[in-house]
Amino acid sequence: MTATMPAPVVLDGRVVRLEPLALDHVADLYAAGRGDEEVWRFEPRPFPASPEEMHRHVAGLLADRQTTQFAVILKATGRAVGSTGYWDVCRCDENVEVGSTWYARAYWRTAVNTDCKIALLDHAFTLGFVRVMLKTDILNLRSQAAIERIGGVREGVLRRQRRRPDGTWRDSPVYSILDDEWPAHRARLLDRV
Template sequence: MILTAEVLENKFVRLEPFEPAIKGEVRAALDCDPEAWGGMVASAYGPHFDGWWAGALAAMSKGARIPFAVRSQASGALVGTTSLYEIRPEHRRCEIGSTFYRPEARGGPVNPACKRLLLGHAFIAGAVRIEIITDAMNPGSQAAIRKLGARDEGVLARHKVTWTGRVRDTAQFAVLDTDWPNVRQKLDERLAGFATD
């Protein structure tokens, strides 16, 4: 499995790997909704942004993460971020996460469009397993992951410590290479529905 940092796009979103030229746009896109950041492992809100950005680039340079800025094709504005991370080529496995969308980008085509691109990119590269995890206290995120058709693998108790110091339980999901044809079809059907709205 060889994952490359390249632009991924479809009708709804353009995923742009982090680079210095878009740092200011990414900062502006993430500087909102502090309550949502409260449940995240790391915060990119306000004064936390520079450290978060540096950490993302450091992980990218080591090949452990590909952070993407999410640009709306409709408006041209950056509306959030997402990543392929915990990249483990020897196990042909990675995670999709570190995902944050501005409130106005939630509930529409942005999330399924991003997941379609990220899952497709990783499976084409040879992945056999892609994990998607979220805070066990975030039912909205879990519902969105289930809607993708991901396998619900249960809850990992006391799994991570958030940036606020809270020890969180993590709800874990996965999409396997054997699941991908069905998951891909469902995502394509959902996105086709948005295209006709």
């Protein structure tokens, strides 16, 4: 397999549909996170302060060939409630990272994250990746617990992996799920969605 960044496609789950991120999603995404600093607390930049800033943020992601980003569409409403994506394809090791995931607070600890991860992991393993990596801020205990709930195995911590918006250094726990582990995790997670 020659690992390449997954192409933007629609990934359909039970609760959500992941659509390739587009400028059409800007208004929904801005509304989903506006006024709630906790939503992007652990992201590498602050939440966009205006719809125009969200537009620039989304446009920047669309121009970045090192990622494939999706809008997380809640099927019940047809509205985007967050975003997620693929990052860091390792061409020699058949690995891909799932990351840059955020949701409106109303969807934390709901079926949204589980359904998103099932769709993303299914797609990655169908494409032939053998390992899906997930990273988070060492201070983001909520995210670490969510990764562990879906079956992520903690492999270690990348020290001073990136700067936070406040200038402090972020250490990043690294988790992975392997292709041969996924079927058992998938069956367990489907019972929860």
